[in-house]
Amino acid sequence: MRHGRLALAVGFFVQGAVFALLVTRIPAIQDQYGISDGLLPVFLAAVPILAGVGSLGTERLVARARPSVVLRWAQPVVCLALLAAGSGDAVWEAAVALGLFGLAVGALDASMNMLGVSLQRAYGRSIMLGFHAAYSLGGIIGASLAWAGAHWHLSLAVLYAPLVAVVVPAALVASRWYVDQRRPESESRESRKGCEDRESHEDCESREGRERADTKGTRKGxxxxxxxxxxxxxxxxxxxxxxxxxxxxxxxxxxxxxxxxxxxxxxxxxxxxxxxxxxxxxxxxxxxxxxxxxxxxxxxxxxxxxxxxxxxxxxxxxxxxxxxxxxxxxxxxxxxxxxxxxxxxxxxxxxxxxxxxxxxxxxxxxxxxxxxxxxxxxxxxxxxxxxxxxxxxxxxxxxxxxxxxxxxxxxxxxxxxxxxxx
Incomplete structure (x- = not known):
């Protein structure tokens, strides 16, 4: 679990840096693609809307794949979408890159916090704020890099490419240690057996029934x-x-x-x-x-x-x-x-x-x-x-x-x- 905790902190850190590099360089993206002041709010609104769609899609996706799998592949997509947003010159290229960024970042945010909550449950004590501290640290570093890029008049592609070349392999390597706290069926059976050893059979069945009803009702929404x-x-x-x-x-x-x-x-x-x-x-x-x-x-x-x-x-x-x-x-x-x-x-x-x-x-x-x-x-x-x-x-x-x-x-x-x- 310690390795899983550190690996997830790396994921939060990378996400904070990447997101800061996008939002702090919005004026540069506008200039690069020639996006008008009237059209810019549409682009800015589309990213969080698509992120909401991505988060909602993750709800269905994690019913078939573990959150760690979603996070493992969503994070590189977010990084590559950032690079694409800084490398084009046509408005439609900006629209595609930012749209992909929004969809992937919704899945990324949701899956990161799913893993954080499950790890906190496994630890039995509060560790969630530590993950978000890693996100804040990444945001500070990303904003500092953006300032350096603006100060030295670096193009967005030159600014983004070295970062993406470093963080994508780092995120993929760290993803090997992601931990999903899902009990296998054999462990579930052992838990039920232990329950029956400690409690009366009727109390155990009653508690299991409440848990199944809660899960079923929640998953059906x-x-x-x-x-x-x-x-x-x-x-x-x-x-x-x-x-x-x-x-x-x-x-x-x-x-x-x-x-x-x-x-x-x-x-x-x-x-x-x-x-x-x-x-x-x-x-x-x-x-x-x-x-x-x-x-x-x-x-x-x-x-x-x-x-x-x-x-x-x-x-x-x-x-x-x-x-x-x-x-x-x-x-x-x-x-x-x-x-x-x-x-x-x-x-x-x-x-x-x-x-x-x-x-x-x-x-x-x-x-x-x-x-x-x-x-x-x-x-x-x-x-x-x-x-x-x-x-x-x-x-x-x-x-x-x-x-x-x-x-x-x-x-x-x-x-x-x-x-x-x-």
């Missing part, structure tokens, strides 16, 4: 059962990505136009935000193990809301920077814990639950940027910051869906540290 239970987590995921997309799309403009910073200083908030997500996720698993997921998610929501509030009322650029710092520290814990909560909520069908939940990652991304932009133009950008603040605060209402704060390990999250002697 019963709206009255599965989506009703998953919906609070879907809303939390959407709110978190509305906040994240607000920072990534509007932090520079907000600092420069509203807080009157220099152009150079306006590039700093997103970097600060990414560094804080890395630091928060690096230590976040310890907080979950000690205080439980409910307390950590509530604390993250409060800190993030305070960050948005500080940005909205900041008198100057440096005060606004403190707000973006708090945003990174608060938002960073919510998304990984949302995936982990879905795994605990549907232990018999966590792969399907995560594939559906992952779609709302892209829903939040699609809503966040246009929402803040429209409110900023119609009202004010300071007032617009109150909307993601209130949405993040709404996470407090759904925090109970992340598990029991009083007894953290019984939901499959953490194993007890003591022996029950009677």
């Amino acid at each position: 019963s709206p009255a059962v599965a989506m009703r239970l998953l919906l609070p987590l879907c809303l939390v995921m959407t709110f978190a990505y509305i906040g994240d997309s607000t920072v990534s799309n509007w932090s520079a403009k907000y600092l420069q136009d509203v807080l009157h910073s220099s152009e150079q200083l306006s590039t700093v908030p997103y970097n600060v935000y990414m560094v804080m997500t890395l630091l928060g996720r690096a230590v976040g698993d310890r907080g979950v193990r000690r205080f439980g997921p409910v307390a950590v998610v509530r604390a993250g929501a409060v800190v993030a809301a305070c960050g948005f509030g500080a940005v909205a009322v900041a008198p100057g650029a440096w005060a606004g920077m403190l707000g973006f710092t708090a945003l990174g520290l608060g938002l960073c814990v919510i998304v990984p814990q949302t995936f982990a909560a879905a795994g605990r909520l549907f232990p018999g069908a966590s792969d399907i639950a995560i594939a559906r939940l992952n779609i709302f990652n892209y829903v939040g991304f699609l809503i966040g940027s246009p929402l803040v932009g429209a409110l900023g133009e119609a009202w004010s950008y300071r007032g617009a910051m109150a909307v993601p603040m209130l949405l993040v605060l709404a996470t407090l209402f759904y925090a109970h869906s992340f598990g029991s704060a009083a007894d953290r390990y019984r939901g499959g999250h953490e194993r007890p540290r003591t022996v029950d002697v009677g």
Whole structure:
């Protein structure tokens, strides 16, 4: 499992770097292909929409193939699609490359988090934030490479080709150690035998029946059962990505136009935000193990809301920077814990639950940027910051869906540290 954990962290790292290299070089892609300002939003919206389609398709795919197999082949496709996006010169080539990137990244995001949740269940303690810390580290390195490419006026193909040549073989080699936590039939029979040894035959059959019913109902996607239970987590995921997309799309403009910073200083908030997500996720698993997921998610929501509030009322650029710092520290814990909560909520069908939940990652991304932009133009950008603040605060209402704060390990999250002697 240690090898599987390290291999999956490599996958998260590669994905963070590749995604950052795409989104930070969107202006260069627009110039290279001659995409008009009116057509660019169509391209930008198409990628998350197709990613949602890819995530939904992964739900069906993992019924026939293991998530590790999906991840093993989706990651090279994402990397090669990035290279294709930087190597063409016709608009249709950009459309095909970005469309392929979107479909593959949806499958990649879903399968990565499926493996992360299953490994966390096998470990019996919180490790999910560590995987997302690797993603944040990859994002920082990818953004730094993009800055270097822009500074040295490198073409996109020259920038992307060496990276793809390194990370694709690395990802394929690491994929040899991916671990799928699926019990074979023989182990299932041994588990049933052990169950009968410890419990009465009637109690054992009753528990197995409940597990089969839960799995069957979830895999069929019963709206009255599965989506009703998953919906609070879907809303939390959407709110978190509305906040994240607000920072990534509007932090520079907000600092420069509203807080009157220099152009150079306006590039700093997103970097600060990414560094804080890395630091928060690096230590976040310890907080979950000690205080439980409910307390950590509530604390993250409060800190993030305070960050948005500080940005909205900041008198100057440096005060606004403190707000973006708090945003990174608060938002960073919510998304990984949302995936982990879905795994605990549907232990018999966590792969399907995560594939559906992952779609709302892209829903939040699609809503966040246009929402803040429209409110900023119609009202004010300071007032617009109150909307993601209130949405993040709404996470407090759904925090109970992340598990029991009083007894953290019984939901499959953490194993007890003591022996029950009677």
